[in-house]
Amino acid sequence: MSLSKFDRKHYTQGKTPIEYLANLTDILGGPEIYLKHDDLLGLAGGGNKTRKLEFLVADAQRQGADTLITCGAPQSNHCRLTLSAAKKEGMHAVLVLSETVPGSYREDAGGNNFLYKLLNPLDMIVVPGACDLNDTMHLHAKTLQAEGYKPYVIPMGGSNAIGCLGYIVCAEEIVEQANDLNIEFTHAITPTGSCGTHTGLLMGLRSLHVQTRVIGISVNYSRDKHVKRIAQLAQKVNNELFPERKIVIENDDIIVFDDYIGSGYSLPTEGMREAVHLLARCEAILLDPVYTGKAMAGLINLIRKGHFKKSDKVLFLHTGGSPALYHFADYLL
Structure with missing residues (x-):
C-alpha cells in the first residue's frame, strides 16, 4: 500500500530496532520475546505518538x-x-x-x-x-x-484516521525487519488506550496479508469498548483515506485483554511494578508505569497462564513513556 499521497514529517532517522529479549525469555520459559523499540523514536523523550x-x-x-x-x-x-x-x-x-x-x-x-x-x-x-x-x-x-x-x-x-497512518507505516517497517531477521512473528503485543496505535498496526499488517495476531492490553477501558472503538477507527481510516481500497478488519480479529487495568487508568498495580522491575533488572529496559508497564504485566501473565506456545515468537511494542517513571518513583522503589 502506497502512502506517498499523504503529507508527512520525518522525526526519526531510520527504523527503530527490534531486540531479542533473551534473559526475559529464559526467565519466563515461554515463547521467544522480542521488543520493538518505539521508545527510541524522535522528539523529546520519544514514544509511539x-x-x-x-x-x-x-x-x-x-x-x-x-x-x-x-x-x-x-x-x-x-x-x-x-x-x-x-x-x-x-x-x-x-x-x-x-x-x-x-x-x-x-x-x-x-x-x-x-x-x-x-x-x-x-x-x-x-x-x-x-x-x-x-x-x-x-x-x-x-x-x-x-x-x-x-x-x-x-x-x-x-487517534484519528490520519494519526492511524503512523502505525500503518510501522507495520510495514516491522514486516521488513522480520524478513531481514528471518522471523515470523506469531503475535504482536501493544498497550491499548486511545486505540490509534492498535488500529494502525492491525490494519497495516492485514494490508500486507500478514496474519500476526495483534493483542491489545487495555490500560483504561473495557474490552468491549475498545473493540467497538477500533472497529470505528478502522472504518474511518477506510472511508476517509482509502475509499478505493479498503482494509477489511473483522471484529473477531480485534483482540483486547482488559484484566490488567487495576483500579483505573494511570493507577499503579502490583503486576505493573513487577514488570517494570523485571525489565529494568534483566534487560536494562525502562518501561513506563501507565502503558508499557501494564502491557508487559499482561504479557507476563498470559505467558504464565499458557496462552502462548513455546515455539511462538512474540513482538512487544514499546511505546515509550519513561519520563513518567520519575513521577511514580515512590511507588516503584
Whole structure:
C-alpha cells in the first residue's frame, strides 16, 4: 500500500530496532520475546505518538495552522510529544490536561509535567476529569482564532484516521525487519488506550496479508469498548483515506485483554511494578508505569497462564513513556 499521497514529517532517522529479549525469555520459559523499540523514536523523550504526529503535524501545516491544541492526562506522553513537535516546527502548542483521577495534577510534579514547563507551551489548561475534552479544545480554538492564531485540534492520543497512518507505516517497517531477521512473528503485543496505535498496526499488517495476531492490553477501558472503538477507527481510516481500497478488519480479529487495568487508568498495580522491575533488572529496559508497564504485566501473565506456545515468537511494542517513571518513583522503589 502506497502512502506517498499523504503529507508527512520525518522525526526519526531510520527504523527503530527490534531486540531479542533473551534473559526475559529464559526467565519466563515461554515463547521467544522480542521488543520493538518505539521508545527510541524522535522528539523529546520519544514514544509511539511521534509516528502519528508525523502525519498530523504535516496535515496541520498543509491547512496553514500555526498552533497545535491537544489533550491528555497530567502525565500525558502524547501532550509532551505534541508540544515537542510544535517546538521543532516553530509552532505554538496549547495543552488541555484532564484530571482523570481527581487531585492527580500537581503544579510541582516531575516527569512529563516538568517537561511541559521546560518546553514552554503557549498555554496549559487543567480541567476536571468529567469535562468534555473535545468541546474544551474546540472552544479554546475559537478563542485563539479571535486572537489571530490558526489552531489545529489533535484528539486524545492523536487517534484519528490520519494519526492511524503512523502505525500503518510501522507495520510495514516491522514486516521488513522480520524478513531481514528471518522471523515470523506469531503475535504482536501493544498497550491499548486511545486505540490509534492498535488500529494502525492491525490494519497495516492485514494490508500486507500478514496474519500476526495483534493483542491489545487495555490500560483504561473495557474490552468491549475498545473493540467497538477500533472497529470505528478502522472504518474511518477506510472511508476517509482509502475509499478505493479498503482494509477489511473483522471484529473477531480485534483482540483486547482488559484484566490488567487495576483500579483505573494511570493507577499503579502490583503486576505493573513487577514488570517494570523485571525489565529494568534483566534487560536494562525502562518501561513506563501507565502503558508499557501494564502491557508487559499482561504479557507476563498470559505467558504464565499458557496462552502462548513455546515455539511462538512474540513482538512487544514499546511505546515509550519513561519520563513518567520519575513521577511514580515512590511507588516503584
